[in-house]
Amino acid sequence: MNFLEAFRDPRMAGMLRDEIHELAGRRGKRDRPLSIMEVCGTHTMAISRNGIRSMLPSTIRLISGPGCPVCVTPPGYIDAAIRLADSGTHLVTFGDLLNVPGSHSTLAEARSRGAAIHVVYSPTAAFAIAQERSGTQVVFLGIGFETTTAPIAAMVDRAHQIGIHNLSILTAFKCVPPALHILAIDPELHLDAFLCPAHVSAIIGAEAYEPVCRAHAIPCVIAGFEPLDILYGIRGILQQVLHREARVDNQYNRVVKPSGNRKALDLLARCFQPSDADWRGIGVLPASGLTFRENWSTFDAERRFDLRVEKGTVNPACQCGNVLKGKILPTACPLFGTACTPSRPIGPCMVSNEGTCSAYFRYEGKGVPS
Amino acid sequence: MCLAVPMCVLRIEPDGTAVGDLDGVRHGVDLSLLESVAAGDYVIVHAGYAIERLDPAEAQSRIRLFQDLQTSRNADAGEGNP
Numbered sequence: 001m002n003f004l005e006a007f008r009d010p011r012m013a014g015m016l017r018d019e020i021h022e023l024a025g026r027r028g029k030r031d032r033p034l035s036i037m038e039v040c041g042t043h044t045m046a047i048s049r050n051g052i053r054s055m056l057p058s059t060i061r062l063i064s065g066p067g068c069p070v071c072v073t074p075p076g077y078i079d080a081a082i083r084l085a086d087s088g089t090h091l092v093t094f095g096d097l098l099n100v101p102g103s104h105s106t107l108a109e110a111r112s113r114g115a116a117i118h119v120v121y122s123p124t125a126a127f128a129i130a131q132e133r134s135g136t137q138v139v140f141l142g143i144g145f146e147t148t149t150a151p152i153a154a155m156v157d158r159a160h161q162i163g164i165h166n167l168s169i170l171t172a173f174k175c176v177p178p179a180l181h182i183l184a185i186d187p188e189l190h191l192d193a194f195l196c197p198a199h200v201s202a203i204i205g206a207e208a209y210e211p212v213c214r215a216h217a218i219p220c221v222i223a224g225f226e227p228l229d230i231l232y233g234i235r236g237i238l239q240q241v242l243h244r245e246a247r248v249d250n251q252y253n254r255v256v257k258p259s260g261n262r263k264a265l266d267l268l269a270r271c272f273q274p275s276d277a278d279w280r281g282i283g284v285l286p287a288s289g290l291t292f293r294e295n296w297s298t299f300d301a302e303r304r305f306d307l308r309v310e311k312g313t314v315n316p317a318c319q320c321g322n323v324l325k326g327k328i329l330p331t332a333c334p335l336f337g338t339a340c341t342p343s344r345p346i347g348p349c350m351v352s353n354e355g356t357c358s359a360y361f362r363y364e365g366k367g368v369p370s
Numbered sequence: 371m372c373l374a375v376p377m378c379v380l381r382i383e384p385d386g387t388a389v390g391d392l393d394g395v396r397h398g399v400d401l402s403l404l405e406s407v408a409a410g411d412y413v414i415v416h417a418g419y420a421i422e423r424l425d426p427a428e429a430q431s432r433i434r435l436f437q438d439l440q441t442s443r444n445a446d447a448g449e450g451n452p
């Protein structure tokens with residue numbers, strides 16, 4: 001059975017586009033467009049790649065949110081990782097992080113200077129790297145939202161079980177719901193609805209959005225990443241708006257359960273506790289991150305190496321902060337497409353595959369060829 | 371970075387991991403975040419870990435829902451015509 005093809009059927013997409021235009025028409029004339037934030041970077045990418053913005057009427061605006069974990073990782077974290085690498089520690093990381101600018105340099109530059117930085121696709125690879133080098137300290141760069149935090153927690157749990165002692169994690173985990181609270185009350189953004197992430201929701205469950213939805217009376221629709229999922233999700237938002245409703249609507253119920261993945265959530269709760277977290281461009285949000293609980297502290301690289309993650313500095317010309325909050329489009333950044341391109345990125349939003357600047361550059365036809 | 375892909379579980383290995391199929395390519399899948407996965411199940415895989423199951427019946431019923439919506443739209447559009 002090929003699920004994916006069916007969710008990409010162009011004829012059905014056209015039908016859903018017509019539905020959306022009709023529903024939007026029923027809303028009548030308004031002073032400002034209906035503003036929907038797609039929180040997740042994978043949605044941002046899918047929307048751009050599939051030309052979904054151009055299928056929508058001008059009365060609907062899709063705003064990209066802070067949902068790219070690489071993009072919201074602050075420069076001070078990169079600086080701390082580079083200091084570790086320069087001191088002879090082996091780093092293990094997802095490839096996305098390599099070119100993210102720290103205050104002065106990137107991990108890729110540290111690697112070309114000779115630092116031992118291993119790029120992996122799965123956290124499980126960190127075992128083999130640690131086991132092969134039992135005399136060396138190995139640090140896994142733990143960034144990500146709940147989707148990625150859960151696999152990393154599973155890896156840590158297993159490392160604990162088999163007694164790997166030279167492996168620790170430099171954490172900069174982020175949780176999605178706390179950020180939604182801040183975005184929902186932002187007077188400049190004036191959001192009307194959230195298109196909620198698919199795979200974060202697979203872990204946290206649909207019910208995790210209830211507090212945000214109720215507190216701010218804002219529709220929250222969980223949608224998959226295929227074009228028909230996204231279009232149907234937007235249709236669902238319009239229906240709620242027309243009926244003056246604000247519900248959590250799980251349109252990705254082929255994967256997302258109301259209470260999420262219990263086993264993953266239990267494991268996360270066992271290993272980590274909520275902590276304040278610094279979001280690049282947004283600032284410190286209370287209880288929006290996860291750090292190791294006391295009894296797991298031997299896996300905490302910050303404690304093991306007595307490491308301080310400072311604030312770090314960003315290139316003042318880069319507008320990533322405003323892009324991540326949905327306040328400006330990448331094209332409004334003076335560096336976009338000229339000084340800043342995917343091959344020579346200045347800010348993380350241009351580095352990551354899921355960054356908003358990179359999505360605009362590659363797919364929205366607004367990139368100036370370099 | 372939260373990109374995850376659906377795979378069909380081909381078999382469970384003695385060590386408890388699975389072999390998953392994605393477009394004819396085989397991948398090792400860690401199953402420690404899910405309970406009792408069996409061959410033939412569909413799972414969503416992220417960073418080498420199955421993070422949730424994909425329910426084929428729900429996927430089918432969603433596809434049917436799109437088809438029904440189209441049928442009813444066509445019927446509406448046809449009403450005014452001879």
Ligand code: SF4
Nearest residue numbers: 319320333340347357
């Ligand atoms: S275009 Fe480049 S410099 Fe401008 S906001 Fe995006 S990443 Fe930053």
